[in-house]
Amino acid sequence: MPDLDSPATYAAHDLRGMLAHITGLPExxxxxxxxxxxxSFPEAFRKVTGVLILGLGGSAIGGDLLRCLxxxxxxxxxxxxxxxxxxxxxxxxxxxxxxxxxxxxxxTLSAFGAAANAGARLxxxxxxxxxxQRARELGAVCYCYHYEAQPRxxxxxxxxxxxxVMDRLGLVRDKSGEVAEAxxxxxxxxxEIGPEVAVTNNAAKALATRLYRRLPVIxxxxxxxxxxxxxxxxxxxxxxxxAVFDVAPELAHNTIAGYQSPARLAPLxxxxxxxxxxxxxRVQARLQFARELxxxxxxxxxxxxxxxxxRLAQALSLVLFGDLVSYYLSLLYGVDPWEIANIDAMKxxxxxx
Amino acid sequence: MPDLDSPATYAAHDLRGMLAHITGLPExxxxxxxxxxxxSFPEAFRKVTGVLILGLGGSAIGGDLLRCLxxxxxxxxxxxxxxxxxxxxxxxxxxxxxxxxxxxxxxTLSAFGAAANAGARLxxxxxxxxxxQRARELGAVCYCYHYEAQPRxxxxxxxxxxxxVMDRLGLVRDKSGEVAEAxxxxxxxxxEIGPEVAVTNNAAKALATRLYRRLPVIxxxxxxxxxxxxxxxxxxxxxxxxAVFDVAPELAHNTIAGYQSPARLAPLxxxxxxxxxxxxxRVQARLQFARELxxxxxxxxxxxxxxxxxRLAQALSLVLFGDLVSYYLSLLYGVDPWEIANIDAMKxxxxxx
Numbered sequence: 242m243p244d245l246d247s248p249a250t251y252a253a254h255d256l257r258g259m260l261a262h263i264t265g266l267p268e269x270x271x272x273x274x275x276x277x278x279x280x281s282f283p284e285a286f287r288k289v290t291g292v293l294i295l296g297l298g299g300s301a302i303g304g305d306l307l308r309c310l311x312x313x314x315x316x317x318x319x320x321x322x323x324x325x326x327x328x329x330x331x332x333x334x335x336x337x338x339x340x341x342x343x344x345x346x347x348x349t350l351s352a353f354g355a356a357a358n359a360g361a362r363l364x365x366x367x368x369x370x371x372x373x374q375r376a377r378e379l380g381a382v383c384y385c386y387h388y389e390a391q392p393r394x395x396x397x398x399x400x401x402x403x404x405x406v407m408d409r410l411g412l413v414r415d416k417s418g419e420v421a422e423a424x425x426x427x428x429x430x431x432x433e434i435g436p437e438v439a440v441t442n443n444a445a446k447a448l449a450t451r452l453y454r455r456l457p458v459i460x461x462x463x464x465x466x467x468x469x470x471x472x473x474x475x476x477x478x479x480x481x482x483x484a485v486f487d488v489a490p491e492l493a494h495n496t497i498a499g500y501q502s503p504a505r506l507a508p509l510x511x512x513x514x515x516x517x518x519x520x521x522x523r524v525q526a527r528l529q530f531a532r533e534l535x536x537x538x539x540x541x542x543x544x545x546x547x548x549x550x551x552r553l554a555q556a557l558s559l560v561l562f563g564d565l566v567s568y569y570l571s572l573l574y575g576v577d578p579w580e581i582a583n584i585d586a587m588k589x590x591x592x593x594x
Numbered sequence: 595m596p597d598l599d600s601p602a603t604y605a606a607h608d609l610r611g612m613l614a615h616i617t618g619l620p621e622x623x624x625x626x627x628x629x630x631x632x633x634s635f636p637e638a639f640r641k642v643t644g645v646l647i648l649g650l651g652g653s654a655i656g657g658d659l660l661r662c663l664x665x666x667x668x669x670x671x672x673x674x675x676x677x678x679x680x681x682x683x684x685x686x687x688x689x690x691x692x693x694x695x696x697x698x699x700x701x702t703l704s705a706f707g708a709a710a711n712a713g714a715r716l717x718x719x720x721x722x723x724x725x726x727q728r729a730r731e732l733g734a735v736c737y738c739y740h741y742e743a744q745p746r747x748x749x750x751x752x753x754x755x756x757x758x759v760m761d762r763l764g765l766v767r768d769k770s771g772e773v774a775e776a777x778x779x780x781x782x783x784x785x786e787i788g789p790e791v792a793v794t795n796n797a798a799k800a801l802a803t804r805l806y807r808r809l810p811v812i813x814x815x816x817x818x819x820x821x822x823x824x825x826x827x828x829x830x831x832x833x834x835x836x837a838v839f840d841v842a843p844e845l846a847h848n849t850i851a852g853y854q855s856p857a858r859l860a861p862l863x864x865x866x867x868x869x870x871x872x873x874x875x876r877v878q879a880r881l882q883f884a885r886e887l888x889x890x891x892x893x894x895x896x897x898x899x900x901x902x903x904x905r906l907a908q909a910l911s912l913v914l915f916g917d918l919v920s921y922y923l924s925l926l927y928g929v930d931p932w933e934i935a936n937i938d939a940m941k942x943x944x945x946x947x
Contacts, residue, residue: 290643291671298847312681318644318671323844324816325874328665347876348843454856463677477852483859484852485838490701491676494651497936499830499837502927503807506836509859521678523700523944530943534936574855583850583887590883591876 242453243572245446246439250572259479259571259578262394263564264435267427269388269397270557274420277405282382286362287410289336292319293328293361294403295352296340298584299392302474303399304340305467306560310404310552311413312464325351333360338406339381340399342392344370347591357381366402368395391579393478396471396560419551426549427561434565445562448545449569451511457482458512459563460531462489462524464552465515468559472513475567479578482570493527500538512542517555595806596925598799599792603925612832612924612931615747616917617788620780622741622750623910627773630758635735639715640763642689645672646681646714647756648705649693651937652745655827656752657693658820659913663757663905664766665817678704686713691759692734693752695745697723700944710734719755721748744932746831749824749913772904779902780914787918798915801898802922804864810835811865812916813884815842815877817905818868821912825866828920832931835923846880853891865895870908 243250251260262269292315294304301323308319322328325348331337337356341349344367353375356363363381367373368388376383384402388395401420407413432438434445441447457476461469469486476484487496512535514528532542545562547555571578596603604613615622645668647657654676661672675681678701684690690709694702697720706728709716716734720726721741729736737755741748754773760766785791787798794800810829814822822839829837840849865888867881885895898915900908924931 297844301844301847313679314682316683316685318673318681318683320671320673323841325843325876326666328671329667330669330671332669454858456856456859474848477848477850480852481854482852482856483863488676490678491650491654493940494654494937495827495830497830497940498934499833499835500936501834501929503809503835503862505807506809506862509856509862510836523678526944527940530940534939576854581851583853584847586887587846587850587880587883591879 242450243575245449245569245572251436254572254575254577256577257579259394259568260436262390263568264431266397266561266564267424267431270401270420271424273386273398273401274405276386277384277402280382280384280405280409282410286336288334289317289362290334291317291330292336292338293331294319294321294338294340295349296321297323297346297348298474299478300340300342300346300349300399302393302467302471303396303403304338305470306400306556307403307407309464309467310556311407314414315407315412317412322352324348327352327355327359331356331359331361333362335359335361337361337363338403339363339365339372339376341367341370341372342395344368344372350375364406366399393474416553419553422549422551423554423557426554426558430548430558430561434562445565446569448513448566449573452566452570453573455511456509457484458510459484459486460489460492460512460514460528461486462520462528464556465517465520465547465559468515468556468563471560472563472567475564476570478581479567480570480574481576482574489524489531490527493531497531497534500534500540507539510540512540514542514544515547515559516544517547519552519555595803596928598802598922598925604789607925607928607930609930610932612747612921613789615743616921617784619750619910619914619917620777620784623754623773624777626739626751626754627758629739630737630755633735633737633758633762635763639689641687642670642715643687644670644683645689645691646684647672647674647691647693648702649674650676650699650701651827652831653693653695653699653702653752655746655820655824656749656756657691658823659753659909660756660760662817662820663909664760667767668760668765670765675705677701680705680708680712684709684712684714686715688714689763690714690716691756692716692718692725692729694720694723694725695748697721697725703728717759719752746827769906772906775902775904776907776910779907779911783901783911783914787915798918799922801866801919802926805919805923806926808864809862810837811863812837812839813842813845813865813867813881814839815873815881817909818870818873818900818912821868821909821916824913825916825920828917829923831934832920833923833927834929835927842877842884843880846884850884850887853887853893860892863893865893867895867897868900868912869897870900872905872908
């Protein structure tokens with residue numbers, strides 16, 4: 242197994258500087274929160290009765306996190322749409338937030354065009370591409386940001402900008418305090434789990450070694466449900482590893498019934514439960530019992546607790562932790578965390594179709 | 595491996611008659627569609643701007659299927675809520691549909707109480723329990739049905755009743771023709787995949803043998819997205835097997851990047867792609883290419899195509915097929931498809947908490 246404490250390991254595989262993007266998440270969030278402060282909307286945008294967020298993959302996860310972070314307070318439904326076309330309920334009373342890092346995601350462009358036809362209130366956030374062009378042609382509110390990275394590494398921009406949009410429309414309470422706390426908490430945790438901290442004292446490196454040659458199974462709940470999805474996606478894209486996620490309390494109504502077979506999966510699957518003190522006590526109890534059931538069948542599991550008081554800090558600190566675990570795992574597998582050969586191949590294939 | 599063509603295999607493990615519930619799905623759908631024809635709502639229910647469906651596990655899957663089946667035509671958002679409490683957008687303009695087979699699902703009862711406090715329009719469907727009692731106290735519209743089974747085996751009731759509710763509120767086109775087609779298509783397919791058809795000619799039995807001692811990975815899309823979730827849940831609960839599901843085109847933006855590791859998962863994972871001719875051609879192309887990528891890494895996959903013209907027929911025929919596969923797999927594992935010891939243990943633990 243490659244040595245996660247040796248600079249040579251990093252130099253050998255992280256060829257395009259993914260590490261700096263991951264460890265830079267606190268700064269990216271801080272900057273994106275400030276930069277988006279000037280977003281403003283026409284008055285008609287304040288009368289929407291629903292929000293539809295368009296996006297896929299690394300461009301969708303900001304919306305996923307937003308949705309579960311503001312579920313308690315947002316007075317209109319927020320729904321993710323990761324497909325061509327549109328759900329039938331989109332109308333001029335719908336705010337459609339199109340998120341595409343490149344601006345060239347074909348499903349998002351399809352949905353954005355349909356949203357324009359439906360008369361929806363349009364917002365686009367992107368770094369450019371056809372989405373920016375179409376949005377300008379359509380008179381949509383545009384937010385064009387500059388951050389050169391893979392889409393998944395621009396999560397600070399996508400989440401903070403969406404939070405700001407909801408804030409500017411009066412759909413959530415002011416988030417400045419939570420953003421500041423999240424940044425502080427992430428910076429603090431980084432001093433314990435960054436690359437300069439040896440594996441013997443580094444919880445993220447240690448978890449990566451336990452996930453090496455295993456199937457990561459990530460459980461989340463409430464505001465951490467979509468953090469579990471983030472972990473899954475980062476293992477896929479950074480580590481080139483299979484990964485699955487599941488959400489409590491739903492998983493207590495089906496998933497746990499299936500721990501019996503196949504028994505030969507037991508040495509392969511390793512479950513990580515994302516948790517926080519603010520989770521509903523009954524949800525925490527269900528997750529704890531799920532771990533006992535896993536253990537009784539010989540499956541390993543562990544819990545990782547988010548830090549901070551606010552939901553945003555708990556969620557983002559666990560995003561940072563998971564991003565680092567997926568990064569370290571990419572080094573253990575000897576792959577470049579940046580490249581996503583299969584997704585690029587898919588795009589080529591679809592371009593030729 | 596037990597013999598799926600021997601009556602003794604069935605007698606040994608299917609101790610409470612799960613087979614009859616599975617093969618009876620066409621009749622159950624037909625009956626539930628007819629029985630629910632008399633549901634009526636006060637006029638105020640017609641003015642709702644959103645629908646929230648409460649449910650978990652086997653009581654949620656009807657709502658899941660409904661949501662993706664009517665996404666194109668329903669003029670208001672339909673959102674599933676599988677948790678305690680409520681999202682912040684629920685108001686007197688929200689229709690809350692509480693689904694609990696037993697009527698005693700604690701998360702659903704929690705959410706239902708919160709919905710009453712929020713002034714939502716309340717509907718409850720159940721066979722009894724505390725939900726029925728609370729619903730009557732609150733003056734909710736109640737639909738109490740009679741079908742003795744495990745909640746997951748009452749899917750015909752939950753889906754058909756919800757379809758009827760949407761129909762009665764004018765939120766979808768009349769579904770009578772689609773229901774009739776779905777019933778016919780399921781009956782027809784049953785003659786090819788029922789227990790009396792030998793494994794050599796029986797696609798469902800044959801798939802079960804390929805999934806034996808493997809991890810089922812189910813891919814769906816559009817109206818089949820939640821059918822993939824159904825398959826996953828049925829493998830968990832009927833077969834006592836691990837299973838995962840994923841949805842296209844999203845999976846083409848992350849999951850496919852992760853096929854590389856761990857390589858030792860290759861002999862264990864077996865992917866089933868649920869498909870139908872009506873899927874968006876680009877989604878079909880993405881799923882096809884995902885299968886090629888799996889194959890290039892040594893992972894087996896296959897496609898199963900839904901039958902019928904309507905989305906409902908395609909979805910329900912694949913539900914029936916998957917239910918049978920999960921049933922046959924339970925026999926191969928030598929477990930009673932009915933019992934869900936871990937879920938029962940969870941309920942006992944939570945009751946004692």
